[in-house]
Amino acid sequence: MKSIHDFELPENLKKTLSKAIKLEWITLFYLLSVVILMYLVMGSSQAMKSAWLEDVLSLIPSIAFLISTKIFRKKPNKEFPYGYHRVFSISFLTGAVALLGMGIFLVFDSSMSLIKAEHPTIGNKMFFGQQIWMGWIMIAVLLYSALPAMVLGFKKLPLAKELHNKILFTDASAQKADYMTAFAAILGIIGVGIGYWWADAVGALFISFSVLKDGVNHVKTSILDLMDRHPKTIKEQKDDEKIEEIKQLVTSWEWVKDANVRFRENGQVYFGEIAYIPNGDIDLDQLHQGYEILRNHHWKIHDFTIGPVKELPKW
Structure with a gap:
């Protein structure tokens, strides 16, 4: 009889998991480069700050997934007779709570900037003897933060569905939608450049509500799963x-x-x-x-x- 102590993914899914792990390592190093670049160029832009904080937060699902894949393979024992499978559920809840908390903070911070009518300034800097408006540099970094992330997100989505892995699915979905964050921040920067000081705060607020919405949805899903509800499909959330x-x-x-x-x-x-x-x-x-x-x-x-x-x- 096949024992629960001998749990192994089918051969085709072992390859899927290996591919997902490889993509998450690539994502981790890529996001670290994004976080560093955005920190160096964000200046006083509220939209850039919100986008930067979102990218910092995006590190959590990748790290949580990589740690969880190490733990879930452990065999059941006297202390954990059901095994370590639920580590993925815990990782999902951890990432969801972090996303929710950041969303609340960003909404408050962006709203206060708008209420106080804070006027961000985007100056010029010398590069190779030429004065360049920092807004163009910010836009270039934002595009770098969005386009590769979209590709990674699209690559990870089918893997998450095959593995029925919600922390991987959350990570993939967020990265697939990163272009919206970048687009909102770019519009805010361009708005400041043409004299609309409020455009930056409005762009930041758009990003903040997007983060908050995802946080609320993911916390709800993770809590319901931990309450032992009927198993659901990952994307449609229908009964399996x-x-x-x-x-x-x-x-x-x-x-x-x-x-x-x-x-x-x-x-x-x-x-x-x-x-x-x-x-x-x-x-x-x-x-x-x-x-x-x-x-x-x-x-x-x-x-x-x-x-x-x-x-x-x-x-």
């Missing part, structure tokens, strides 16, 4: 059809009169219970065979109990 498939499979067996199932998410995999009303005598060999069929039905159906009952529980 795999659970209904398990129920139909069990009820199709001749020795089962009726059955009910319930599962919850533990990181990338599902844990749950299956209760069935026997159709005749209980045969342990049939039960053993049924258990193996279910364990091999799909890699996400990882750990569960299956047992006979007189009356089905109302799950």
